[in-house]
Amino acid sequence: MPMRPPRHTVGPALAAVLVLLLAKGVAAEPKYVGWPKVEASRDLREIKEKLRESGQFDDVATAFLTETVLPQIELEENRQLIERTRRRIREVLLAELPDDKTHNEMARRIAEFMAARARDEQADMVVRVNAILLVGELRARDAKPWPEAARMLAAAAADGSLPAAVRIAALAGVAKQVEKGASDEALAAARPAVASILEEPRTPDAGPERDWLDGRAIQLAALVQRPAPPKLAAALAALLGDEARPIDLRVRAAAALGETAAATSQLDAAAAVESIRKLAIAALETEEQAAVKRRFEEQYRRGGGPAPGMAAGGGFEGLPPPPQADTAAISSLACRRAAWRLYTLGTAISAGEGKAGLVTLLGDNAEPAKELAKQLVAEAFVIDERPEEAAVLDALDILRPPAPGEKKAARQPKPAESPAAPKPDAEPNASPFENPFK
Secondary structure (H helix, E strand, C coil): CCCCCCCCCCCHHHHHHHHHHHHHCCCCCCCCCCHHHHHCCHHHHHHHHHHHHHCCCCHHHHHHHHHHHHHHHHCHHHHHHHHHHHHHHHHHHHCCCCCHHHHHHHHHHHHHHHHHHHCCCCCCHHHHHHHHHHHHHCECCCCCECCCHHHHHHHHHHCCCCCHHHHHHHHHHHHHHHHCCCCHHHHHHHHHHHHHHHHCCCCCCCCHHHHHHHHHHHHHHHHHCCCCCHHHHHHHHHHHHCCCCCHHHHHHHHHHHHHHCCHHHCCCHHHHHHHHHHHHHHHHHHHHHHHHHHHHHHHHHCCCCCCCCECCCCCECCCCCCCCCCCCCCCHHHHHHHHHHHHHHHHHHCCCCCCCCHHHHCHHHCHHHHHHHHHHHHHHHHHHHCCCHHHHHHHHHHHCCCCCCCCCCCCCCCCCCCCCCCCCCCCCCCCCCCCCCC
16 A cells, blocks of 8 residues: 655744745845945945936846845844944945935835834844834935925824834924924924823823923924914913823923914913913922921931930030931022922913913903913012022922911012024024023
8 A cells, every 4th residue: 555645744833934934025135244345335336326327226126225235124134333334334335425306216215114123023123223213314406404304203103003112213303304494294293202202191001212302392383383273272271280200291281272272272271270270389389398208218327316435516426426417408409499480380381471371362361361471470580590409498388378367568679681593593482591401
């Protein structure tokens, strides 16, 4: 009886791999491994020469780009110098091209390859981040940001399914597009991305990277869309009033709201002003509570009082006394931060006669808001001139509502001279104070 040949079976895992490879195609091995070899290669020189002469991407040039040059971003051999590799890919490939058409085609090929790598869940995170950074670094022939990159960057920044690191890198590219003479195409792409980020619900496991993403989106909101549409204004107002979010993030939301809100924004301006008043008090109370905690910790460290055998001066017999606790438990830097917060909140309500601010939406009911704005700005200048704990606590005492039956004597601090107008390239929402906490 003839014997049957043995049956060779393929396990489920291997079968899945084979199906995936057949569906996607097996990537060709790079001809050169390591960016220095690519840059020094005769192949690259010949392809660049052909492009300079004809401006046409033939099959040889296309294969070399997609199989050898662009994959260098993800090779382990380039990992230690990935930032330089990223820069040189852009500089070498986009240099000396004959016309705008060829330049744009090269930039498009780079951008599409890198955008795909940034979304590749199998790629290392360092590769994904550097890939999307490279998209944001592409330049047009006039050295301005390449406008067609805005669409890819905005899509990645607004995609909640992508890792936060990739979204942050993408939004940084959007910011470059907007802040360096954005084209209409870049602005059109940035608007929905910024709104989407700010309207996106915050998940319980969101970390500080989400706060950075929101903070950058807030800064861009005032640049890409004025006046703010109702949904964007509502998102900014919600962030302003969210006590679970960081104070500085809420302050920036107030500033953006003051700059962008208009009658068409359908904003409850009175509620926003009340949120600002509460935020100003909360910001100062945070400093007060931190000071109490520092003093308690210092007292605990020192033992709460003199120990047996200690000399009257605080030290043991024959030894110098220990250093005394710092009586200024709110540092000068914290005072300057408090001044910046109060000033920014005050100008969000009213930036002055004829200027933007929430008071422009209050009509005949604007006077109390104007008074609050003046008080916040005045206290900011007092703290900035005298960055001491007492100034912060005095401001808190003034801004806190009186207890039932309590009467407070109004203090009218002398405001400092108005700050000079910010330079045209100043950061959005910048205050007159040299703020180290941005």
